[in-house]
Amino acid sequence: MSEPSTKLHRAIPAIEIVLLAIALFLPLVLDDFWILFTTRVFILGLIALSFDLVWGYAGIMSFGQALFFGMAGYSTALIATKLGVTSVFLIVPVAALVGLVVSFAMALLVIFGKRQPSMVFVALGTLTGSYVVERLARGWSYVGGQNGISSLPRLTAGSYEISEGPVYYYMALGILLTVYVLLRLLTRSQFGLVLAGIRQREERIKFFGYRTQNYKGITFCIAGLISGMAGGLYGFHEGYIGPGQLGPVLSTQIVLYTLFGGAGTLIGSIIGVGLIDLFSFYLSQIWNTGWPIILGLLLLIVVMFKPTGLIGFLVGDRERAGSFGRIGAKSAAHVKGEV
Amino acid sequence: MSLLECRQVSKIFGALTALDHADLSVKPNEFHGLIGPNGSGKSTLLKCIAGAEIPTSGSVLLSGVDITGLTPAERAEAGLSLKFQITAVLAELSVYDNVLLAQQSQSSWLSLMRSRSRGALHERVMDTLQRFKLADRADDIAGTLSHGQQQWLEIAMALAREPKLLLLDEPTAGMSPQERRATGELLAPMRERCSLLIVEHDLDFIRDICDSLTVLDQGQIVASGRTQDVQEDERVKSAYLSHA
Numbered sequence: 001m002s003e004p005s006t007k008l009h010r011a012i013p014a015i016e017i018v019l020l021a022i023a024l025f026l027p028l029v030l031d032d033f034w035i036l037f038t039t040r041v042f043i044l045g046l047i048a049l050s051f052d053l054v055w056g057y058a059g060i061m062s063f064g065q066a067l068f069f070g071m072a073g074y075s076t077a078l079i080a081t082k083l084g085v086t087s088v089f090l091i092v093p094v095a096a097l098v099g100l101v102v103s104f105a106m107a108l109l110v111i112f113g114k115r116q117p118s119m120v121f122v123a124l125g126t127l128t129g130s131y132v133v134e135r136l137a138r139g140w141s142y143v144g145g146q147n148g149i150s151s152l153p154r155l156t157a158g159s160y161e162i163s164e165g166p167v168y169y170y171m172a173l174g175i176l177l178t179v180y181v182l183l184r185l186l187t188r189s190q191f192g193l194v195l196a197g198i199r200q201r202e203e204r205i206k207f208f209g210y211r212t213q214n215y216k217g218i219t220f221c222i223a224g225l226i227s228g229m230a231g232g233l234y235g236f237h238e239g240y241i242g243p244g245q246l247g248p249v250l251s252t253q254i255v256l257y258t259l260f261g262g263a264g265t266l267i268g269s270i271i272g273v274g275l276i277d278l279f280s281f282y283l284s285q286i287w288n289t290g291w292p293i294i295l296g297l298l299l300l301i302v303v304m305f306k307p308t309g310l311i312g313f314l315v316g317d318r319e320r321a322g323s324f325g326r327i328g329a330k331s332a333a334h335v336k337g338e339v
Numbered sequence: 340m341s342l343l344e345c346r347q348v349s350k351i352f353g354a355l356t357a358l359d360h361a362d363l364s365v366k367p368n369e370f371h372g373l374i375g376p377n378g379s380g381k382s383t384l385l386k387c388i389a390g391a392e393i394p395t396s397g398s399v400l401l402s403g404v405d406i407t408g409l410t411p412a413e414r415a416e417a418g419l420s421l422k423f424q425i426t427a428v429l430a431e432l433s434v435y436d437n438v439l440l441a442q443q444s445q446s447s448w449l450s451l452m453r454s455r456s457r458g459a460l461h462e463r464v465m466d467t468l469q470r471f472k473l474a475d476r477a478d479d480i481a482g483t484l485s486h487g488q489q490q491w492l493e494i495a496m497a498l499a500r501e502p503k504l505l506l507l508d509e510p511t512a513g514m515s516p517q518e519r520r521a522t523g524e525l526l527a528p529m530r531e532r533c534s535l536l537i538v539e540h541d542l543d544f545i546r547d548i549c550d551s552l553t554v555l556d557q558g559q560i561v562a563s564g565r566t567q568d569v570q571e572d573e574r575v576k577s578a579y580l581s582h583a
């Protein structure tokens with residue numbers, strides 16, 4: 001609204017390229033602590049991307065992303081500790097599959113169906129699922145109860161052990177980049193156009209023949225798959241998975257990452273994770289008991305006064321909404337038609 | 340056989356009977372006008388046909404098949420299409436993307452993910468935009484169009500799936516006389532391809548394009564038949580002209 005211009009500016013690709021270049025060279029200048037820190041940002045970036053896909057693109061308010069993340073983290077931790085499976089080529093696909101299956105089950109409950117569920121219903125449904133499973137995990141000794149599962153073995157590729165550090169860093173970056181590119185293609189595809197329609201006027205586009213619930217359900221499951229993958233990577237990176245990675249606290253944190261950075265842009269979510277985790281780290285050094293208050297206020301200010309998130313300072317409404325037709329070909333054809 | 344048949348359709352909102360046992364039929368390739376004073380139930384009848392409202396009682400048949408319980412998406416697949424009274428273009432998307440969204444709706448979600456029909460639909464999208472005088476606005480966002488142009492865009496989108504029956508609720512509201520005439524000229528050639536049920540206040544417009552006419556008053560059908568005959572009807576004159 002604040003931007004009457006209808007020109008399609010392209011700030012996002014520039015931000016993407018700059019961040020990628022920085023990410024590629026960062027390990028050359030970072031010490032071990034910061035390499036671990038940044039790797040964690042990449043992994044949490046995956047799950048923030050998954051939330052951006054459901055909320056920023058399909059308009060589904062999900063407080064369940066941690067559920068898919070944690071369930072996949074637990075499942076892969078169990079097959080590693082109980083069955084000795086540590087191959088990255090098995091763990092990552094299994095984590096993705098668990099995320100997909102759990103999110104599909106959740107979608108059956110709160111999204112699919114003839115009647116359109118309200119946003120509050122979906123938010124509360126996913127939140128409840130996340131809460132219940134966290135409680136179950138805390139009480140179930142087979143999965144470590146309150147303590148979760150610690151001292152996970154390292155991931156392996158053949159006989160090579162993938163230890164935390166630069167190798168894990170580049171692996172996480174590679175996976176993040178792959179997922180990012182695929183999501184960029186998806187959100188700019190004709191499927192993405194349907195999502196844009198759903199986000200703006202779901203009721204209207206049903207009359208074009210779209211079964212909008214199915215589009216939302218499918219999107220939700222893709223996001224679940226990504227969250228699951230992130231959960232697997234997280235557990236093996238930290239050497240630990242616990243009930244806290246399943247529950248509403250992490251789910252809410254993910255929502256904040258995306259809202260802070262800027263929903264509906266993909267890159268905003270990654271920026272959100274990086275900045276919030278950095279702020280949290282420094283604030284906790286300065287004031288180790290009260291820092292969440294300052295962080296909370298900061299988030300509140302951004303979410304209230306800049307609903308488009310930090311990226312809203314660089315990216316206009318038009319670029320966020322996107323363009324889906326044959327760019328360039330359009331103008332050429334209508335110029336031809338005008339003559 | 341009729342293309343559309345409404346049998347004893349009633350719609351009750353709380354204490355208000357918006358539609359009272361309405362019967363209506365539209366033949367293939369017929370242009371059918373629906374008139375009546377404000378609040379007489381015209382929009383409600385269109386919504387019951389399109390699936391935006393479910394009738395309290397009665398049934399709606401399309402080509403002899405009962406569609407009363409179908410969802411809007413299923414009705415669109417069965418050949419129904421509409422423009423609501425309130426314009427509802429996707430204001431943040433380009434004009435081009437609005438039309439593309441309407442035209443790609445027959446593709447499966449998997450092929451949409453791979454953008455398989457994007458190239459093939461390009462010519463069709465541009466043809467549609469040319470026909471509705473919107474080609475030079477293709478790259479502009481739909482929210483910046485004038486009200487009249489938004490109405491045309493909506494009609495263009497409603498026609499995207501080549502419906503058997505097009506429902507238009509006050510398509511010329513807010514248009515200048517020239518735009519109205521242009522709208523009539525845009526609709527006329529549709530007769531070969533589909534039927535039209537149109538709500539319109541401008542009686543001259545109705546007279547120009549409609550073969551038959553139905554008059555609603557307080558939820559009841561007051562008269563229905565060939566346009567000339569209905570216009571001569573004394574009850575119609577009193578019901579419609581006294582309220583309007």
Ligand SMILES: Nc1ncnc2c1ncn2[C@@H]1O[C@H](COP(=O)(O)OP(=O)(O)O)[C@@H](O)[C@H]1O
Pocket residue numbers: 352355357375376377378379380381382383384
């Ligand atoms: N969703 C609704 N809830 C309650 N009353 C409604 C609703 N929709 C329409 N009405 C009422 O039904 C009557 C018919 O409305 P409508 O079909 O919009 O009339 P028209 O299109 O002929 O002007 C009006 O009195 C209107 O206020």
Ligand SMILES: [Mg+2]
Pocket residue numbers: 381382383424508
């Ligand atoms: Mg009306």
